Amino acid sequence: MTTLKVTPLNAAHRAMGAKMVDFGGWDMPVNYGSQIDEHHQVRNDVGMFDVCHMRVVDAKGDGVRAFLRYLLANNADKITVPGKALYSAMLRPNGGVIDDLIIYFMTEQWFRIVVNAGTADKDIAWMKEQAAVHAPALIITSRDDLAMVAIQGPNARAKVWEVLPQTKAATENLVNFQAADCGEYFVARTGYTGEDGFEVMLPKENVEAFWYALNKVGVKPIGLGARDTLRLEAGMNLYGQDMDESVGPLESGLAWTVDLKSERDFIGKAALLANPPSSKLVGLVLLDRGVLRGHQKVQTPHGEGEITSGSFSPTLERSIALARVPNGVAIGDTVQVAIRDKLLNASVVKYPFARNGKAVI
Amino acid sequence: MSNPSNLKYTASHEWVKTEADGSITVGITQHAQELLGDMVFVEAPTTGRKLKAGEECAVVESVKAAADVYAPLAGEVLAANADLDGSPENINSDPYGAWIFKMKPDNAADIDALMDAAAYQAAVDSEAH
Numbered sequence: 001m002t003t004l005k006v007t008p009l010n011a012a013h014r015a016m017g018a019k020m021v022d023f024g025g026w027d028m029p030v031n032y033g034s035q036i037d038e039h040h041q042v043r044n045d046v047g048m049f050d051v052c053h054m055r056v057v058d059a060k061g062d063g064v065r066a067f068l069r070y071l072l073a074n075n076a077d078k079i080t081v082p083g084k085a086l087y088s089a090m091l092r093p094n095g096g097v098i099d100d101l102i103i104y105f106m107t108e109q110w111f112r113i114v115v116n117a118g119t120a121d122k123d124i125a126w127m128k129e130q131a132a133v134h135a136p137a138l139i140i141t142s143r144d145d146l147a148m149v150a151i152q153g154p155n156a157r158a159k160v161w162e163v164l165p166q167t168k169a170a171t172e173n174l175v176n177f178q179a180a181d182c183g184e185y186f187v188a189r190t191g192y193t194g195e196d197g198f199e200v201m202l203p204k205e206n207v208e209a210f211w212y213a214l215n216k217v218g219v220k221p222i223g224l225g226a227r228d229t230l231r232l233e234a235g236m237n238l239y240g241q242d243m244d245e246s247v248g249p250l251e252s253g254l255a256w257t258v259d260l261k262s263e264r265d266f267i268g269k270a271a272l273l274a275n276p277p278s279s280k281l282v283g284l285v286l287l288d289r290g291v292l293r294g295h296q297k298v299q300t301p302h303g304e305g306e307i308t309s310g311s312f313s314p315t316l317e318r319s320i321a322l323a324r325v326p327n328g329v330a331i332g333d334t335v336q337v338a339i340r341d342k343l344l345n346a347s348v349v350k351y352p353f354a355r356n357g358k359a360v361i
Numbered sequence: 362m363s364n365p366s367n368l369k370y371t372a373s374h375e376w377v378k379t380e381a382d383g384s385i386t387v388g389i390t391q392h393a394q395e396l397l398g399d400m401v402f403v404e405a406p407t408t409g410r411k412l413k414a415g416e417e418c419a420v421v422e423s424v425k426a427a428a429d430v431y432a433p434l435a436g437e438v439l440a441a442n443a444d445l446d447g448s449p450e451n452i453n454s455d456p457y458g459a460w461i462f463k464m465k466p467d468n469a470a471d472i473d474a475l476m477d478a479a480a481y482q483a484a485v486d487s488e489a490h
Contacts, residue, residue, distance in 0.1 A: 035399055
C-alpha cells in the first residue's frame, strides 16, 4: 500500500468534516458536505481551497527572462510590469504539452513559476535539463517551504484583507493576473474558478493558522469536487484531462497562449508550425437529460470527437463539457454524444460557460 | 443514519422493501449516496422490462460519477419513480424514501437470500478497511 502525501492542512480538513480522497497520490478533500453548495458559495460569496499540493518554483539569476522566452510557448516578454503573471504551456520539442503553468515577473533576476502537483517533478527536471544547456548560471529552486491557499469569489479580496490587513496597501491596486510580494505573504490576483480572488503563498508553518483565521471571518472551505466544476464552467483546462504530452496546445484550446507571431524561437515551435492542428477544443451543452463525462465519444458530420472533461454545471443546471472535435465542427452545431446505449444531443458552444457569478452562454 | 431493519440489502448497495402485495421497492443505501455525493440524474428502467438477478438496470449520476444500480433479484419492472426526474437530490436527503423502481419478483423466496441490516452494515464496515 502506498502512503498518500499530505498537505499541512490535512488535519484541518478532517476537523472540518471533509471527505478525503486519493487525488493523484495526495490525500485531499473532495468536499465538506455538498459540492454543489460549495460551488455556489464561490460563485456568490467566497470560499477557500487548499492548493498546497501545487508547486512553487523560483527561477533566479541573470538571463532568467531570456531562458523562459525559450522554454515556454507563451512569450515571457509580454510581462514587463513587476508582479505581472502570464499563463503558458511548456512543450516538448514535438509540441506535446508537458504542463500548463503560471509565471510571475518579479525582477529581471527573479521569476516565480507555479506548476501542477502531478507534474511538478518532471517539470522541474525538464527546466533544469534545459537550463543546464541554455542558462547554466540560473538557479531553479523548488519552494517546498511554501504553502498555497486560493481564496475565490466576489468577496474574496475583502476577506483576505480582513485577515492580512498588512497586505492591503500592496495588493488593493493589483490588476487581474498580477501579484505582490508582501514579505512572508506572496499575494496573487489569480485563480482557477472564473471568479475574482487571490492565491496566497506563505510559509508552510503559518498556513494552518491562516486557514482557520479565514474560516473565522466566514470563508468556507471548498473541496476539489467544486474546484473541478468551477474551472470547467470557467472554461479552464485541466492538465491530464484536456491536454497532456500526447497532444499539442493548438488542439487543446490554448492557441491564445501560444505566441507564434514573434521571431522568437521556443521549444516546440518548429513542431507546431510543421503540424497544423486537425482538431480543436469546443464547449458542449447537453440538450437531452444525462451527464457528459470524460472519454465519451462525440459523433459529428466531420468525424468522431471525444469529451475531455464533462460534468454537471451547477450554474447552468445542466451538463456541460469540453470536447476535442474535428476542425469542421462549428459553434451552434448539434452533435451526438454516446452515453451508454444512447446517443444524446449536445449543442456546440464557445466556452467559458460561466464567469463572475453568471452564466455567459 | 442507520439502515432500517425492515429492509433487505445487497452487496452492491441497493435496499429492498417487500410490499404487502408481494412486490418489491428498490433504492440505494445511505452509504451509497454518501459515496456518490450530490445526485443530479437518475435513469430508471422502463416498466415491463424483465430483469435477471444482478443485471444492471438503472444508473444514478452524481456531479462526481455515474454508478450502476443492479436488480436485487429476478423479476419484472412495475414502475419507476418519476419524482426523481426533477429532484434526483431526494436520494441524498432521503435515501430510504426516494425509491428508484418497483419490481414483481419471479420467486418471492429470493428475497430471503438478501442481507439483513446487520449483515449489510458489516459488509460496509469491512469495505472501509
